[in-house]
Amino acid sequence: xxxxxxxxxxxxxxxxxxxxxxxxxxxxxxxxxxxxxxxxxxxxxxxxxxxxxxxxxxxxxxxxxxxxxxxxxxxxxxxxxxxxxxxxxxxxxxxxxxxxxxxxxxxxxxxxxxxxxxxxxxxxxxxxxxxxxxxxxxxxxxxxxxxxxxxxxxxxxxxxxxxxxxxxxxxxxxxxxxxxxxxxxxxxxxxxxxxxxxxxxxxxxxxxxxxxxxxxxxxxxxxxxxxxxxxxxxxxxxxxxxxxxxxxxxxxxxxxxxxxxxxxxxxxxxxxxxxxxxxxxxxxxxxxxxxxxxxxxxxxxxxxxxxxxxxxxxxxxxxxxxxxxxxxxxxxxxxxxxxxxxxxxxx
Amino acid sequence: xxxxxxxxxxxxxxxxxxxxxxxxxxxxxxxxxxxxxxxxxxxxxxxxxxxxxxxxxxxxxxxxxxxxxxxxxxxxxxxxxxxxxxxxxxxxxxxxxxxxxxxxxxxxxxxxxxxxxxxxxxxxxxxxxxxxxxxx
Numbered sequence: 001x002x003x004x005x006x007x008x009x010x011x012x013x014x015x016x017x018x019x020x021x022x023x024x025x026x027x028x029x030x031x032x033x034x035x036x037x038x039x040x041x042x043x044x045x046x047x048x049x050x051x052x053x054x055x056x057x058x059x060x061x062x063x064x065x066x067x068x069x070x071x072x073x074x075x076x077x078x079x080x081x082x083x084x085x086x087x088x089x090x091x092x093x094x095x096x097x098x099x100x101x102x103x104x105x106x107x108x109x110x111x112x113x114x115x116x117x118x119x120x121x122x123x124x125x126x127x128x129x130x131x132x133x134x135x136x137x138x139x140x141x142x143x144x145x146x147x148x149x150x151x152x153x154x155x156x157x158x159x160x161x162x163x164x165x166x167x168x169x170x171x172x173x174x175x176x177x178x179x180x181x182x183x184x185x186x187x188x189x190x191x192x193x194x195x196x197x198x199x200x201x202x203x204x205x206x207x208x209x210x211x212x213x214x215x216x217x218x219x220x221x222x223x224x225x226x227x228x229x230x231x232x233x234x235x236x237x238x239x240x241x242x243x244x245x246x247x248x249x250x251x252x253x254x255x256x257x258x259x260x261x262x263x264x265x266x267x268x269x270x271x272x273x274x275x276x277x278x279x280x281x282x283x284x285x286x287x288x289x290x291x292x293x294x295x296x297x298x299x300x301x302x303x304x305x306x307x308x309x310x311x312x313x314x315x316x317x318x319x320x321x322x323x324x325x326x327x328x329x330x331x332x333x334x335x336x337x338x339x340x341x342x343x344x345x346x347x
Numbered sequence: 348x349x350x351x352x353x354x355x356x357x358x359x360x361x362x363x364x365x366x367x368x369x370x371x372x373x374x375x376x377x378x379x380x381x382x383x384x385x386x387x388x389x390x391x392x393x394x395x396x397x398x399x400x401x402x403x404x405x406x407x408x409x410x411x412x413x414x415x416x417x418x419x420x421x422x423x424x425x426x427x428x429x430x431x432x433x434x435x436x437x438x439x440x441x442x443x444x445x446x447x448x449x450x451x452x453x454x455x456x457x458x459x460x461x462x463x464x465x466x467x468x469x470x471x472x473x474x475x476x477x478x479x480x481x482x483x
Contacts, residue, residue, distance in 0.1 A: 026453070030442060030445075030457065033460045033461055034434070040463075040464040040465070040468045041431075041467060043468055048423060052420065154407065154408070155408035222482075230480065230481035231482045231483075244474075245473075245477070246470075253396055253415075253419055254400075254412070288482065
């Protein structure tokens with residue numbers, strides 16, 4: 001890089017330093033370097049500033065108000081509050097006891113219900129509460145709660161399962177050691193999960209580190225959050241895609257969420273041998289059906305994997321339950337019963 | 348005899364080359380000062396942002412987000428300021444070296460600063476050039 005001419009070597013080595021004005025070329029080079037550094041700094045810092053702006057925009061998550069309760073489906077329920085595992089963030093939800101054919105209540109088999117992005121535990125679009133009530137009427141207790149930053153739970157940045165997994169783990173802790181909403185029913189004997197979209201991805205991550213979750217149903221989950229962000233951030237911000245990495249790095253610096261590590265596909269194999277049911281709609285254009293295929297391949301890579309898949313014809317994103325209705329519920333009841341065993345509280 | 352003649356010719360040549368190497372080394376080290384300071388201050392900004400976020404975690408996310416944003420922005424502005432001052436001082440030193448004829452040292456510093464400018468834009472270049480795989 002640095003070339004030394006023989007004459008200048010000689011002057012440095014043998015001749016004493018000569019005081020004098022630096023030449024025009026020297027001044028010009030200094031100015032050039034100064035301008036180059038200024039341009040580089042302005043360019044990079046502008047990029048960082050846009051990245052920080054993107055991060056603050058991605059973080060904004062509109063809340064959907066709760067407009068209904070399980071009572072409107074003829075169910076008993078109790079409001080519950082429990083902390084997320086780790087950071088202790090307060091989460092609000094409902095505990096809905098299962099209803100046995102003889103009318104008795106039960107909490108023996110409890111399903112943790114996890115909603116999607118920008119939604120809540122009663123999201124009417126995909127019919128989350130309706131689905132929860134269907135399961136409750138079939139003898140499964142339900143713990144449905146709002147993720148951080150959603151519904152009535154505490155404020156938090158959007159994290160697409162990176163932090164929500166701790167909310168799901170907090171739900172498991174609550175069921176195992178929290179204050180019983182129905183003490184007369186006792187603690188659940190078996191815990192399983194159902195998650196929709198973000199909830200499905202969250203459930204995969206939570207189950208991969210919590211063996212108490214004995215079976216999972218993940219409906220239209222993403223295998224990797226990054227491609228979705230790389231599509232949605234430029235679309236939402238009307239910015240070139242080149243700004244997306246800056247936004248994601250700034251997001252990590254500001255909120256501690258590393259979207260580059262938001263990959264349920266990397267951990268799903270560790271759920272084995274517990275059963276997994278992956279569901280996806282053929283018309284899902286938000287998280288395309290190839291996500292399910294990717295997750296299934298990864299899950300089946302475990303030697304003792306127990307993985308089922310169900311591609312629902314004609315279903316859009318988060319629309320499988322709406323399309324299949326009773327067939328969806330029957331299939332899930334059969335899946336959970338096979339995984340958790342029958343309810344014995346009535347016998 | 349032949350060894351003696353080699354020594355006679357090599358000794359005078361070694362002195363200037365070691366001086367040259369010393370000058371280049373000093374010039375490069377001086378040129379690296381702004382980049383090193385920038386890296387240290389950016390790292391401090393990131394670490395203090397993470398710490399600040401943890402410290403105010405109990406105050407709720409609204410406060411936490413604001414504190415993290417202010418901390419990071421202030422930290423980056425401070426880093427730029429420190430970098431600018433360091434560059435200015437190094438360029439003044441270069442001018443002085445050019446005045447007293449230390450041209451090798453001055454050139455080494457200027458080349459290092461030029462490389463610094465390129466290093467600073469590397470994150471932007473990576474963001475532009477590295478392929479992304481957006482979902483369909």
